[in-house]
Amino acid sequence: MKAVIKGCKANFDIITTVPGDKSISHRSLIIGTIPKGVYTIENYAMSEDCKTTIEVLKSLGVSIVSHENKLLVNSPGVYEFHKDVEILDCKNSGTTARLISGLICGANIKTKLIGDESLSKRPMGRVIDPLEVMGGNIYDFKGTLPIRFEKNRGLTSIEYELPVPSAQVKSAVLIAGFLSNGVTKVIEPIPTRDHTENLFKFLGARVEKCGDKISIENSPIICKDIIVPADPSSASFLICAALLGHNIKLTVQNVLLNESRKTYIDILKAMGASIEIVGKGIVNNEPVGDLVVYSSELKGVKIEHHIIPSIIDEIPVLSVVAAFAAGETVFQGVEELKVKESDRVEGIVKNLRKANLKATYSNNNLIIQGFHVEGETSTEGSVSIETNNDHRIAMAFAILAMKLKATIIIDNWDCSEISFPDSKTYFSKFMNFMK
Template sequence: MNGPSRTFTPGGPLRGTIAVPGDKSISHRALMLGASALGETRISGLLESDDVRATAAALRAMGVAIERDGADWVVQGLGTGGLMSPRAPLDMGNSGTSARLLSGLVASQDIAVTLTGDASLSRRPMGRVIEPLSRMGAEFRSRDGCLPMTVTGAKRAIPIAYRLPVASAQVKSAVLLAALNTAGTTTVIESETTRDHTERMLQAFGAKLESGAEDGAKVIRLKGESGLRGQNVMVPGDPSSAAFFIVAALLVEGSDLTIRNVGMNPSRAGLLAILREMGGAIEIAAEREAGGEPVADLRVRQSTLAGLDIDPALAPSMIDEFPILFVAAALAEGTTRTTGLGELRVKESDRLAAMAAALGTIGAQVEEHSDGLTIHGTGGAPLAGGGPVPTRLDHRIAMSMAVAGLASTRGVTIDDASPIGTSFPTFIDTLERTRA
């Protein structure tokens, strides 16, 4: 059942200083590694979204004590191999990260877990984690490689060497999490570098992990059964959430917005590089480190953007940001072309089809291809607007079209605003505050 529709209308500029919620990818991993460590893990800045709450609830159902202590979250770890079979299926909601990474965590433990999800998640393919985890000894029962899915962990998992067939941080992370409770050394090889939050955090928790370049690929080796120790984790602001406000400030006349404490991990920095190349006025200040991750403050001012041909090699470093980049391209001068984006067809929705249809509905000129979009920009003129635009239960489609509404003539109506809560529960409040 759809939630409430909502219309986002043009108005004043975006001004002031904001902070975006904690990084979703890092929040998931902090909970899972905290559960797998011995001792207490204290997490500050955890993203309190539907997706992350699904991970926390699943870990609690497997015996992990997780409590809020003031602004922090505290996890009492059970050590590697310490999870227990839950009494009921675990609901992953809309979270592909929860489903795939927890499959890895369970795969090398002598327990059985059934994972379920909402209608959107139940259409997303799990075969990409089933294949390597089955090689490690786990057993899977699923509906055509989708949820609901039962994972039966291996009593004694087998270390493997696995070359990723597609650039996927989730698949890489699932294999590395399974390796924690697997005797011997597990190796993951990726031809295209993906976000490295898992490797950074594993090392911070004390895992015996090494990574480096070999024969043009990144090779990661993890020695299992070495034990993790509880840590204090500081979660930086999510760059994927910041992206919506960055693009909004670039597009809305008179905007001058500062976004504090944004994660600047190089494996997530593709969008910033592209927007600056398009002519976006984005200043990076107060660069520092928090919890093993680089962070900075960003000052963004309204700018005239120019279309680009986007290098497909940048796709893994900005895979979640393409929907909002498409909005920026729709108002740029000239044409923006993207290729190599087949992965977007198996996200929370088919994001290529969804964004092509959504932008077309509100007056943008868009051509859809098998692996990308070609967008002919307005040269800065506002889009017509309209709707209701189908969000397809996809939080990034919903927020991208909200931003498009700010740069339109008569506003943009989305059919369902509720998916926004999966990653950015305070999005609408923050947006209204910047325009007050």
């Protein structure tokens, strides 16, 4: 369904939170159900992707009862999962597909993994390659979903250097490594988000990190209740809307403040954003706190290649912010953006140009020329945003309404539910939805 957005509301002091973190929600089920037992998950992200993980685990034999965003989970233990499941449908969720692949191989499950049209175009070789080396029995694999898993003779540990910085690949190998014989070591030259390691440690697993090497081995773990902090990636859209607004103060409460997830905040501060971080403690091995944001005048920055993996989800919204910052912003080495839910590089460049804003892609770099004047841009009438059914493109370009005189038309707002449930309610704190 289209969303038609006109102008921004005159809100000056907004206090809110956002739904639970998607990455931790996925892992709280996929890893949390490995031991036998009963536990609860508070503030589980009820996004479409995270609902997919619920359905996949149910298909494997896990009992999951949900009440709003709280789950009661009763797991038979990974070795008692159903061993022959005809199909596991990952729909649009790349996290589900990649992490569950490690679990399937480690638990010796026969199944066929499928996804929707978008997910079926995304690369899976980077996950399947190390799993096959470990002893995974995978048939008819042609680089993408569908993938057929057959029974194997048990996995053996490996030492594996990530060919690309990917928390999903790392997590798949660590999950499979935990369920294998020996000590599995993953080397990541460029660090990625570490929620998998943190959750394994929280449950009692032997996980060690030394330099760029992470080691894991099969060890006793127990079910524990898990609290999911608010998602910093979802918060980024509201934060950026507040920054582009006029005289707005925004407080987002109980946000995940993991170092690997708040890099975009450091970038915004380097651009001149007024953002205060108020720490509130540690929840299941993850730091949480409040973010206090004030509307700010911003300047362009250069974002180097090694930082990109830490902001891969936030690049679309950072690109929109950069379009209204003084000077030039360069995102170096963003080729990974081309194989997300859509070609996000193309989506960013095309949609910024529709709004008469300057963006180019050259030599794997995304370059935004900022339009920075007091008031509004010369764009009038309406700007129609093509999302290609990509949730982050839809939400990133909604915040154009904070600056443009034009009416912003998002061709498919419903896709935002993939990662940000009830997103319209949160965005309405800033913007006027006309339909």
